[in-house]
Amino acid sequence: RDWFSSGPADVGIQTSAVLSGVHPLAERAASYCRNTFPVPAGNGSLMRTGPIALAYPENPEAIAALARSVSELTHAAADCVDACVLWSVAIDHTLHNAPGSATPWDWAEPLLDAVEYLPTAQRQQRWVHLIEEATTADPRDFTNNGWVVHAFQAALAAICSTPVPDGPCHGMHVQLVLEKIVRAGGDTDTVAAIAGALLGARWGVTALPFQWRRKLHGHRVYNEEVRHCADLERLARGVYMSGDPTNPWPDRETWLPYYEQTFGDRPYRLEISGIEFGNVGALAGAVADGADTVVSLCRMGTDEVPLGVEHHVLGFIDSNEADNPNLPLLLKELVEGLDQYLLEDRKVFVHCVAAANRTPTSAAAWLVHLQELQAKEALVAAGKQLRTWQYGPKAFQAAAVMALEEYELGEGGPS
Known part of the structure; x- marks a missing residue:
């Protein structure tokens, strides 16, 4: 809420409405989502779910519960909650189980394994189909990527359809995937942020181009110094x-x-x-x-x-x-x-x-x-x-x- 009061740019409609209220955030969020958007299914909560995977290392049950709760603050629709649970659990699994850079990695497997943390068999089966569909697709196939399901699929499709480079610089996969997402069109910054969270779990911050690291910065809050890439790394490690x-x-x-x-x-x-x-x-x-x-x-x-x-x-x-x-x-x-x-x-x-x-x-x-x-x-x-x-x-x-x-x-x- 302090961050929101500093006037940041490009805040989503739902997030803005929740944070501008005077009641406790959890109460305000639940009430707003219930009364204003009976089925809000935007991609905002999926975009911000990445850090949740760091909160409970190798504890998928706790990660799933936290991802569910945080999504419901602003995006309570089943699609939003399910996408956040799957992505967060997959990030944790990838972070702790991915092999060395030269060894191929199945990006879909952690997501498919994570469906067990969805509440019903019907929702589990639906997401298995959506995940499998995305693994053989192109991100441009999911044109409505402001919708959380297409944003999820576009991110996964970009990751799976982009070959990992040969030679010693396998981590360039990060840059190639993000460039592919930008060229796919639509809500590209959000889809890139979603993909980046999972890519980061596999390749790490050292795979980011140095020139990107130089330009990365946050938004000024009150009179605090603007944070940069090193500050973001420090927060993640903390x-x-x-x-x-x-x-x-x-x-x-x-x-x-x-x-x-x-x-x-x-x-x-x-x-x-x-x-x-x-x-x-x-x-x-x-x-x-x-x-x-x-x-x-x-x-x-x-x-x-x-x-x-x-x-x-x-x-x-x-x-x-x-x-x-x-x-x-x-x-x-x-x-x-x-x-x-x-x-x-x-x-x-x-x-x-x-x-x-x-x-x-x-x-x-x-x-x-x-x-x-x-x-x-x-x-x-x-x-x-x-x-x-x-x-x-x-x-x-x-x-x-x-x-x-x-x-x-x-x-x-x-x-």
């Missing part, structure tokens, strides 16, 4: 962690004292072909010397850089290949983003904690992208230049740089 007191990230204001105590505070940074690379200890110096863009490859707090400095925290985890399913794609998006920054005449600082693994990996990818060195030579050169040759990229990180080289040579791009 919901997923359910406020675990043993894990202060992502809401911790700063990690710098911990990093300095654990890894030392010796700053190091070096310019490589127009971009500065270094460790977290050099962050303050880089900003003081005019860096207006910081790309962090490690955990960072909410208050690490001054206002006015563009800051991105990329999900590059210094552990193993399984924790980095989109690493070649992440490196591709990073180096293409660095290209754009140079065109904008921005001063960029890229860093991880100690510049031992992730930073030299990124620097090597940058050299490969610029075609200054081949992958193996770039990995050695980046390690030497950053004085981390005794560490250097781990095997899976080096493999990602070589996969990027293969992709950029045209041997592993999208089919």
Whole structure:
């Protein structure tokens, strides 16, 4: 309700009517839906159902109950409620059961399994038919996508009919699906939001194009700062962690004292072909010397850089290949983003904690992208230049740089 009172744009009719009332929201919503729209079946509640899947990890019964209740606040029709239950349960299942990026995934199976959480056999059978119909269709077949059923089917059809790219950049499937939805016409932004929630459960935020992440922002509420992609990621992680007191990230204001105590505070940074690379200890110096863009490859707090400095925290985890399913794609998006920054005449600082693994990996990818060195030579050169040759990229990180080289040579791009 606070958000609504700030005057956001493009609020749906039903949502606007509910939030503008003076009675308690649940009471107001139920009354409005009952008396004004006996069978409201718009796509609004399905569009916003994605975060519900994060509330009760691997507890489909609880997710189904919450999805049902939240949909009924504004969209109480059976079609709306059923669609939200199915989509939310499928997101949770996909998030916890999808295999590695290179392994095919049956997008319809979690949805078909979720029909057991619908209340009647008739509704279950109907949705089995609707799901199966969408898996072999094109999103353009569902022209009335302002209606929740067609929005559901259009999103699923776009996901299933878009091939996953060959080569190392499988996560580009996200971008290709969303572009297909936009070209299908109709209520494209809503259908894209619906599809994006399920796609995100499979591919993760690291599959989002870097340039999209730069432009993503929220709506200003009162005098609060406008939120951006990093803030949205922080909110999602916070919901997923359910406020675990043993894990202060992502809401911790700063990690710098911990990093300095654990890894030392010796700053190091070096310019490589127009971009500065270094460790977290050099962050303050880089900003003081005019860096207006910081790309962090490690955990960072909410208050690490001054206002006015563009800051991105990329999900590059210094552990193993399984924790980095989109690493070649992440490196591709990073180096293409660095290209754009140079065109904008921005001063960029890229860093991880100690510049031992992730930073030299990124620097090597940058050299490969610029075609200054081949992958193996770039990995050695980046390690030497950053004085981390005794560490250097781990095997899976080096493999990602070589996969990027293969992709950029045209041997592993999208089919």
